[in-house]
Amino acid sequence: MPPTTPYAGKFNSCPSYGNNNHVQPPSPYHSGSAPKPSRDNIYNGPYSPTENPYDVPQPHSAYRTTSVSSVSTKEHHYGSSCTISENPYSSPQPHSPRQHSTSCPGRAYRHTSSSCISEHSCRSNGAAAKARLYGHGIATSYGEMCYHDNSLVSASLEALIQHLVPTVDYYPDRSYVFTFLLSSRLFLHPYELMTRVCHLCVEQQRSGDALLDKIRFREVAPKLVQLLTEWTETFPYDFRDDRMMRCLKDMTLHVARGDEYSWRAMQQMTQRLIKRLSALGQYEEAVAALNAAAQERPASLKTKQASAQRADILSACDDPFILAQQLTHIELDRLSFIGPEEFIQSFAMKDPLENHKGFFRKRKTSNLEAYVSWFNRLSYLVATEICMPAKKKHRARIIEFFIDVAQECFNIGNFNSLMAIITGMNMSPVARLKKTWNKVNTDKFEILEHQMDPSSNFSNYRTALRGATQRSETAHSSQEKIVIPFFSLLIKDIYFLNEGCANRLSNGHINFEKLWELAKQVSEFLVWRQVICPFDRDRRILQYLVTTSVYTEDELHLASYESEGPENNMEKDSRRSLRSSLLHRENRS
Numbered sequence: 001m002p003p004t005t006p007y008a009g010k011f012n013s014c015p016s017y018g019n020n021n022h023v024q025p026p027s028p029y030h031s032g033s034a035p036k037p038s039r040d041n042i043y044n045g046p047y048s049p050t051e052n053p054y055d056v057p058q059p060h061s062a063y064r065t066t067s068v069s070s071v072s073t074k075e076h077h078y079g080s081s082c083t084i085s086e087n088p089y090s091s092p093q094p095h096s097p098r099q100h101s102t103s104c105p106g107r108a109y110r111h112t113s114s115s116c117i118s119e120h121s122c123r124s125n126g127a128a129a130k131a132r133l134y135g136h137g138i139a140t141s142y143g144e145m146c147y148h149d150n151s152l153v154s155a156s157l158e159a160l161i162q163h164l165v166p167t168v169d170y171y172p173d174r175s176y177v178f179t180f181l182l183s184s185r186l187f188l189h190p191y192e193l194m195t196r197v198c199h200l201c202v203e204q205q206r207s208g209d210a211l212l213d214k215i216r217f218r219e220v221a222p223k224l225v226q227l228l229t230e231w232t233e234t235f236p237y238d239f240r241d242d243r244m245m246r247c248l249k250d251m252t253l254h255v256a257r258g259d260e261y262s263w264r265a266m267q268q269m270t271q272r273l274i275k276r277l278s279a280l281g282q283y284e285e286a287v288a289a290l291n292a293a294a295q296e297r298p299a300s301l302k303t304k305q306a307s308a309q310r311a312d313i314l315s316a317c318d319d320p321f322i323l324a325q326q327l328t329h330i331e332l333d334r335l336s337f338i339g340p341e342e343f344i345q346s347f348a349m350k351d352p353l354e355n356h357k358g359f360f361r362k363r364k365t366s367n368l369e370a371y372v373s374w375f376n377r378l379s380y381l382v383a384t385e386i387c388m389p390a391k392k393k394h395r396a397r398i399i400e401f402f403i404d405v406a407q408e409c410f411n412i413g414n415f416n417s418l419m420a421i422i423t424g425m426n427m428s429p430v431a432r433l434k435k436t437w438n439k440v441n442t443d444k445f446e447i448l449e450h451q452m453d454p455s456s457n458f459s460n461y462r463t464a465l466r467g468a469t470q471r472s473e474t475a476h477s478s479q480e481k482i483v484i485p486f487f488s489l490l491i492k493d494i495y496f497l498n499e500g501c502a503n504r505l506s507n508g509h510i511n512f513e514k515l516w517e518l519a520k521q522v523s524e525f526l527v528w529r530q531v532i533c534p535f536d537r538d539r540r541i542l543q544y545l546v547t548t549s550v551y552t553e554d555e556l557h558l559a560s561y562e563s564e565g566p567e568n569n570m571e572k573d574s575r576r577s578l579r580s581s582l583l584h585r586e587n588r589s
Contacts, residue, residue, distance in 0.1 A: 146509065151516075152176070154509035157187055165200045166223035168216070177230055179512075179519040185344055186503055187510065190238040194247050197227070202254065214258055221255050221262040225269070232273045237280070237339040239273055248273075280367075283337050287370055293547045294377070313385045313398065316544040320401060324408035325535035326542055327378070327417040331484045332533045334371045340522045342368040343494050371487060375420045380550040382424025386433070387551065387559040395563065396439040399425065403445045410448065413468040413482040415461065419452055429553075429560035436564065458489055469524075478534035485528060494521050554578055 144159035145152060155163070164172055164180055184193050201224050205216040228251065231238070238244055248270065256263040317323045345364040382402055389395045402421050409418040424430065425445070431437075453460050468483045475481040501514040551559060561575040 144509075153513045154505055154507075154511055156509055160184075160510060160512070161193065161196055162200065164227070165197055165204070166220060166227055167204065168219045168223075171223050171226065174230065175519075177227065178234060178523070179515050181231060181235055182340060182519055182522060183344055183515040185341060190235075191241055191243040191247065194231070194238075194244060198224070198247060198251050217258040218262075221259040222265075224251070225255065225262045225265045228266070229269050232269055235339065235341050236273055236276045237341060240277060280337060284366065284370075290546050291373075294549060311544075311548075312388065313381075313544070314401060316548075317538070317541045318401070320404035321408050322538065323405050323541065324412055324414065324417070326538055326545060327405070327409060328412055328414045328482065328484065329533050329535060329537055329542065330374065330545060331414055331416055332482070332529075332531060334367070334374055335484065335529045337367045338371060338525075338529065339367065340526055342366075343491070343522055343525075344518065346491070347495065347498055368491075372491075375416060375487060377550065378417060378420035378545075379424035379427070380552075380556070381545070381548070382421050383427045383430050383556050384550045384559075386425070386430050386436075387556055387563060390563070392436050392439065392563075395433065395436045399430075399436065399440050403440075403442075403448070406448050407444055410451065410464075412479070413471070414484045415452075415465065415468075415486045416484045418448065419486045419488075422448060422452055427556065429556040432560060432567075433564050452486070458486070461486060461489070472528075472531075478532065481531045482533070483528045483531070485525070490521070490525065494518065497521065554582060558582060 145155040145163065147153060160180055164177065166172065181193075184190070201220065202217065205220055206213050207216065228248065232248075239248065252263065252266045252270065255266050313323075317326070342365045346368065385398050385402070386395055389398065402425060406418050406421040409415070409421070451460050451464055452458070465483070465485060472481045472483050497514070497517055501517075502511055503514065505511055558575065558578040561571065561578070566572040566575050
């Protein structure tokens with residue numbers, strides 16, 4: 001088969017950090033001085049589901065270091081060694097069908113525009129291949145698969161499944177494996193795909209002679225194990241489905257009858273998978289316990305004196321640099337548990353071919369949603385901390401503190417916490433506190449708002465993100481590797497890419513050009529997700545950030561009116577209504 005990816009030979013599992021041409025992100029605050037030293041780690045207590053999940057001694061660290069290239073250490077068992085610099089498809093002519101590929105997947109996909117390819121007139125013509133001019137390149141059709149400039153652009157679903165199946169002398173390009181496993185759930189259930197792939201892999205070795213079949217399967221078994229290893233390590237959450245685990249067990253038994261070495265590799269792979277899923281379950285239980293603890297309501301809103309009994313953020317941490325570090329811990333911890341497939345499953349149910357809605361409804365995007373909830377919580381926490389104090393001077397001090405925290409988040413590369421803080425400070429209950437804001441120097445805040453300005457599709461933020469990404473690629477320290485994107489915008493980009501391009505062309509082929517672009521976006525996220533936070537943990541601060549109670553929107557408005565009285569009749573009516581409804585709610589509870 002001709003090459004399946006335009007990225008062959010360009011993949012590297014991690015960038016070289018020996019480059020001295022260090023690129024800093026365009027920070028208006030970065031002085032170039034060395035970062036402040038982290039404080040001693042006092043966050044070492046025993047783990048309990050009722051405590052902070054960030055107290056766990058990294059039960060999920062193995063998952064965080066997993067990326068598209070997670071099976072590279074196994075290559076010497078199951079195939080030829082990878083060479084990052086080589087391009088097996090450098091020839092301008094298409095290669096023979098199903099040629100063995102050893103190119104490595106890795107950090108980045110091709111550098112083309114995200115626009116989807118226009119519909120092709122490629123048609124199936126059996127097994128014969130024919131080429132024709134296509135714009136400035138060559139479009140080629142190999143049976144049910146169409147290529148443009150040696151890049152797969154469309155194919156039938158059956159052909160794509162067949163192309164995933166390894167043989168004795170063929171293994172699919174690993175970027176193809178990642179792309180198809182990621183987006184195939186738009187068209188069929190992961191269980192169906194795994195069943196069909198395993199069945200084809202076994203059946204194509206059958207010859208009618210039992211001894212010959214055993215010999216032939218022994219030869220292909222290592223390739224099958226490698227494919228399943230890539231699947232379990234890159235998309236482990238697919239295996240929360242009992243049917244997937246049963247299929248994996250069946251294949252383990254089948255492999256055991258043909259090749260003892262591959263059987264042992266299957267056992268080790270299954271053990272790693274179970275360990276990873278166990279860590280995921282532990283994390284979800286801990287987050288659920290924390291969310292339950294955070295449901296406790298703040299002090300009564302009847303008087304500002306009663307509200308003042310609640311501790312504030314400055315009592316937990318008065319150093320903006322340390323608080324930004326702890327926010328980064330939370331961000332990276334929660335990012336590390338988001339499965340790449342969750343981005344696709346968020347809209348997979350829209351495809352009319354999807355018949356297993358129960359699977360997608362059950363935990364389809366639970367960790368992605370939990371991360372979005374964290375963003376909302378942080379925004380409301382910021383607004384609560386500002387609206388709660390009775391004294392104007394205290395409120396102004398907290399505003400200035402959060403501005404400094406946001407600035408440090410920007411310098412770290414933590415854009416998600418930065419945007420959450422800006423969002424909280426721009427909520428109407430906070431924005432209306434004019435007397436408080438008059439006591440604040442807003443120069444830094446205005447610079448930060450400019451960096452995260454949504455105009456021109458967040459062009460300023462995207463420029464800063466590219467700078468942080470370049471810094472990460474040439475990083476000399478763990479801190480410089482950190483890139484935490486504004487997550488809601490990342491989801492929005494993937495959503496509009498999906499909505500703006502058809503899944504299928506008029507000839508029934510799957511639009512694989514679209515799948516390449518989806519994989520490009522998600523692969524960048526995988527690299528950002530695997531960074532280990534270099535800062536020391538402060539258990540007390542982390543506990544405060546994830547468990548302290550925050551005001552609801554109504555409570556925020558009432559607290560704002562209590563801090564600075566209504567300015568017009570509309571606000572007076574709103575305050576009376578809020579007092580009545582919240583008092584009734586408190587008495588009823």
